[in-house]
Amino acid sequence: MSTVPEPVPDSRPDALDPDALLAFFDGRGRDLPWRAARAGPWAVMVSEFMLQQTPVVRVLPVFGPWMERWPRPADLAADSPGDAVRAWGRLGYPRRALRLHATATAITIGHGGRVPSEISTLMALPGVGDYTARAIAAFAFGARTPVVDTNVRRVLSRAVRGLDSIREPATPADRRELESLLPPEPLVAARFSAAVMELGALVCTANNPACPDCPLRERCAWRAAGYPSVTARRPVQTWAGTDRQVRGRIMSFLRDSTHPVVPAAVDVVWPDADQRARCVTSLVRDGLAVRLPDGALTLPS
16 A cells, blocks of 8 residues: 655745855864764764764764774674673663674675665665664765754754754654755765754754854744744653663673673662563673573673
């Protein structure tokens, strides 16, 4: 059964002025290591994995040592998945480390050690979805493709449509809308996408946006409408006491251990035995921990 595509929202196509955005990016864009001309596609790929649901300030201390240790996909593939998880440290969502290791292995075996440039080929790699594939294609290879994260989505919603936005994943309509606004030259379009993303991260923030400093303030539909707010926002997820917190503590314990950990040693990590056991089981199921024949736990090898 065919489906009707989600329509592109009504918008002001002149709101995202490329000249203003590129000037902003040139003057105020952060000097991030994966943006350096010498960084290369592998550095961009590593940064995109690390930046998933993780702010730049937490990624920077991990990114540099990671790239020094594994400057090529083949270098990471030659080490164990457990090494990747250990080096991931406390970035959170450690399955990303396993997927990045699997991707490095796939690139080494199937692509001659070179990060592919085509979106469809990138999406066939472990852990690479639509957003990550487009980000790598644009920022590593200069492709003209829409790259929409939550920051870009917020800028689109406010500056172009005149509406504040709930923090939600990008939709196909968001991507089609941004694609219609991209400059025609691919390299310029890629830099434009980075500029919109940076504007959302630094100026058009979710809370307390710095509207007087915005290069789009004279064209912004949200400003012209009087900054209308959304009536409903996604509830903030709690952290304390969740399985995610317990899993994180167990993973930290395993990373800091030089030898397999006997089950009784894990008891100190969390007082609730049932929740602790449930989380250990889920970590083993996800491949983030390995249970040895004697019951001891360790990182994957």
